[in-house]
Amino acid sequence: MLYAFVAALFASAIGSLRGFETPIQELLGLKNPEQGHGRRPNIVFVLTDDQDVHLSSLDYMPLVKKHLLDQGTYFSKHYCTTAVCCPSRVTLWTGKAAHNTNITDVNPPYGGYPKFVVQGFNGKYLPVWLQDSGYNTYYTGKLFNVHTVENYNSPAPAGFTDSDFLLDPFTYNYLNSTFQRKGEAPRSYEGHYSTDVVTEKAYGFLDDAVKSEKPFFLTVAPIAPHVNIYMNSSDVHDPNIVFKFDAPVSAQRHQHLFEDEKVPRTKNFNPDQPSGANWLLKLPQQNTTNMDYNDHLYRQRLRSLQAVDELVDRIFRRLETYGILDKTYIFYSSDNGYHIGQHRLQPGKSCGYEEDINVPLIVRGPGVAKNYTTSIVTSHTDLAPTFFDLLGIPQREDFDGSTIPVTNAAIEAAKAKRREHVNVEYWGFAGGEGKFDGTLHEHNTYKAIRIIGPGYNLYYSVWCNNEHELYNMDLDPDQLKNLLSRPQVAEVSNVAGLPIRKVVARLDALLFVLKSCKGRTCREAWQILHPDGDVLTLEDALEPRFDHFYEVDQKRVKYNFCSNGYLVDAEGPMWEKEGVIFRDGLMWHEWV
Numbered sequence: 096m097l098y099a100f101v102a103a104l105f106a107s108a109i110g111s112l113r114g115f116e117t118p119i120q121e122l123l124g125l126k127n128p129e130q131g132h133g134r135r136p137n138i139v140f141v142l143t144d145d146q147d148v149h150l151s152s153l154d155y156m157p158l159v160k161k162h163l164l165d166q167g168t169y170f171s172k173h174y175c176t177t178a179v180c181c182p183s184r185v186t187l188w189t190g191k192a193a194h195n196t197n198i199t200d201v202n203p204p205y206g207g208y209p210k211f212v213v214q215g216f217n218g219k220y221l222p223v224w225l226q227d228s229g230y231n232t233y234y235t236g237k238l239f240n241v242h243t244v245e246n247y248n249s250p251a252p253a254g255f256t257d258s259d260f261l262l263d264p265f266t267y268n269y270l271n272s273t274f275q276r277k278g279e280a281p282r283s284y285e286g287h288y289s290t291d292v293v294t295e296k297a298y299g300f301l302d303d304a305v306k307s308e309k310p311f312f313l314t315v316a317p318i319a320p321h322v323n324i325y326m327n328s329s330d331v332h333d334p335n336i337v338f339k340f341d342a343p344v345s346a347q348r349h350q351h352l353f354e355d356e357k358v359p360r361t362k363n364f365n366p367d368q369p370s371g372a373n374w375l376l377k378l379p380q381q382n383t384t385n386m387d388y389n390d391h392l393y394r395q396r397l398r399s400l401q402a403v404d405e406l407v408d409r410i411f412r413r414l415e416t417y418g419i420l421d422k423t424y425i426f427y428s429s430d431n432g433y434h435i436g437q438h439r440l441q442p443g444k445s446c447g448y449e450e451d452i453n454v455p456l457i458v459r460g461p462g463v464a465k466n467y468t469t470s471i472v473t474s475h476t477d478l479a480p481t482f483f484d485l486l487g488i489p490q491r492e493d494f495d496g497s498t499i500p501v502t503n504a505a506i507e508a509a510k511a512k513r514r515e516h517v518n519v520e521y522w523g524f525a526g527g528e529g530k531f532d533g534t535l536h537e538h539n540t541y542k543a544i545r546i547i548g549p550g551y552n553l554y555y556s557v558w559c560n561n562e563h564e565l566y567n568m569d570l571d572p573d574q575l576k577n578l579l580s581r582p583q584v585a586e587v588s589n590v591a592g593l594p595i596r597k598v599v600a601r602l603d604a605l606l607f608v609l610k611s612c613k614g615r616t617c618r619e620a621w622q623i624l625h626p627d628g629d630v631l632t633l634e635d636a637l638e639p640r641f642d643h644f645y646e647v648d649q650k651r652v653k654y655n656f657c658s659n660g661y662l663v664d665a666e667g668p669m670w671e672k673e674g675v676i677f678r679d680g681l682m683w684h685e686w687v
């Protein structure tokens with residue numbers, strides 16, 4: 096008894112000594128003097144391309160499970176806000192919604208690397224801000240679309256201590272890629288497997304990063320599981336371009352895996368009735384030949400992800416070998432999601448449906464809960480603010496997103512007050528990426544809200560032809576029953592315990608603010624509608640005392656016409672024009 100007491104006392108004295116010791120040692124930079132890293136953590140960000148949540152790709156990555164899911168936190172309701180590579184990546188690296196970057200497409204004139212430069216973001220995005228705050232920044236893999244063997248140096252992407260980018264027209268060519276190391280000429284890796292090349296380059300940068308005095312941020316961006324693309328020009332508007340989509344290519348060592356796997360046959364897989372809205376309603380049901388090919392494409396995606404799984408394992412081993420795992424955050428995500436056959440769609444992205452917008456996000460690092468899943472709502476707009484927060488950099492006022500809590504306590508605290516919606520937006524084309532139906536579906540332009548709160552789990556969208564959608568995701572997770580497809584349905588049905596009309600009036604008003612919000616108006620959208628601060632959630636807004644305000648007073652989201660870019664004239668009434676907010680056409684509030 097006495098012995099136990101003394102032992103406990105002794106242990107606690109040691110414990111407090113230890114507790115005291117660490118910060119002082121770190122303060123003096125003595126903990127690992129050979130590395131010279133101070134107290135600021137490092138970040139390694141693995142960013143895949145077109146990786147889904149809903150086609151179960153993570154279930155086929157045992158090493159991602161071992162190092163990330165089992166040892167970190169999974170954000171099951173993480174969303175991209177624009178479901179296509181370049182706009183989504185620009186949002187991710189700037190912390191701004193696509194309507195504030197005006198990078199809304201993968202190609203010129205509305206998107207791609209040249210548009211990123213023209214919009215002035217090459218000096219105003221994450222790597223530059225990280226360098227300014229004392230970080231070394233490294234990047235290997237795909238940065239943006241239309242970053243090419245011709246334009247890579249005019250100008251070069253700013254803000255990188257070192258970089259080795261995949262370049263068009265070889266970016267998506269798994270066995271014939273071209274990389275360009277900072278300050279050097281592009282170099283072909285013909286015959287080498289792209290993801291393995293990325294892994295080697297990531298190793299090199301990790302070695303360099305560890306030798307330096309500064310903390311680091313390393314991004315590793317392989318192209319898997321994107322489809323393979325052969326093109327013989329980087330000018331997508333070249334009338335003679337040869338442009339060929341095919342299934343992703345795996346490393347040779349993985350080519351025989353998963354022979355029996357097929358696209359999950361969910362209710363929305365190639366359904367007997369058309370579903371969705373606009374051009375999707377005209378899609379034919381797919382025949383067996385088509386489905387067989389798409390299952391093959393699916394297996395190729397899983398196979399191509401195996402090299403990424405190995406890449407993750409190798410990075411962890413390196414971090415461990417260097418003894419810096421405990422001061423490094425590892426993020427794993429994808430630029431956008433993917434569909435194969437759902438709603439009769441050919442393989443691709445660009446839609447607002449759950450398969451395309453819900454993307455993986457896994458975080459591991461100091462203080463991050465292990466083997467934990469949270470369903471708080473987060474988005475790619477939140478990632479730059481999150482990195483700022485973790486690295487101790489003050490938030491920027493012009494961020495459209497807000498910090499994602501990563502510790503258990505912070506996640507629990509956030510549940511009560513955190514934003515419960517994501518603003519999804521899209522302009523332009525949706526393209527099939529398989530062998531069948533390479534048609535570009537024009538006017539795939541819409542705005543939407545994905546919202547998850549107590550008693551509701553909804554997706555609401557307005558298309559540029561002014562079709563509307565509302566899905567009750569609790570009852571209809573496959574999004575097969577659009578509650579707004581016939582006007583009379585809206586009069587009779589309930590959602591969240593209330594008539595649909597009442598709920599839609601609130602969602603539409605929120606979308607009306609979000610579609611042109613900036614900075615604080617994006618982060619605090621409900622407060623724009625209720626400056627008194629008494630409404631912070633849909634639940635609050637649903638109170639009957641606001642019925643008149645929402646059902647009668649508010650303007651509705653409405654497009655003037657369908658455009659393939661973000662043209663103000665197409666967007667209908669706007670809350671915010673030139674820094675002034677309009678309400679019913681009258682100025683009512685100066686917003687600085």
Ligand SMILES: *[C@@H]1O[C@H](CO)[C@@H](O)[C@H](O)[C@H]1NC(C)=O
Pocket residue numbers: 165466
């Ligand atoms: C993770 O949690 C699950 C369920 O709580 C448990 O069965 C599993 O053993 C845990 N895994 C690890 C690696 O701790």
Ligand SMILES: *[C@@H]1O[C@H](CO)[C@@H](O)[C@H](O)[C@H]1NC(C)=O
Pocket residue numbers: 270271285286
């Ligand atoms: C790689 O690309 C170059 C340039 O287009 C081409 O000449 C070469 O044949 C390609 N190699 C393979 C293996 O496809």
Ligand SMILES: *[C@@H]1O[C@H](CO)[C@@H](O)[C@H](O)[C@H]1NC(C)=O
Pocket residue numbers: 327328335336337
């Ligand atoms: C691409 O291939 C097509 C068909 O062979 C050819 O007409 C065109 O000139 C090629 N483009 C380039 C830039 O090589």
Ligand SMILES: *[C@@H]1O[C@H](CO)[C@@H](O)[C@H](O)[C@H]1NC(C)=O
Pocket residue numbers: 382383384385531532
């Ligand atoms: C199956 O559908 C594809 C795409 O529409 C079409 O090209 C093909 O001819 C069809 N095959 C059969 C056997 O009907």
Ligand SMILES: *[C@@H]1O[C@H](CO)[C@@H](O)[C@H](O)[C@H]1NC(C)=O
Pocket residue numbers: 197204205660661662663
């Ligand atoms: C976005 O960019 C396009 C193409 O340059 C331009 O036509 C459009 O006016 C821009 N939209 C806004 C809102 O600035």
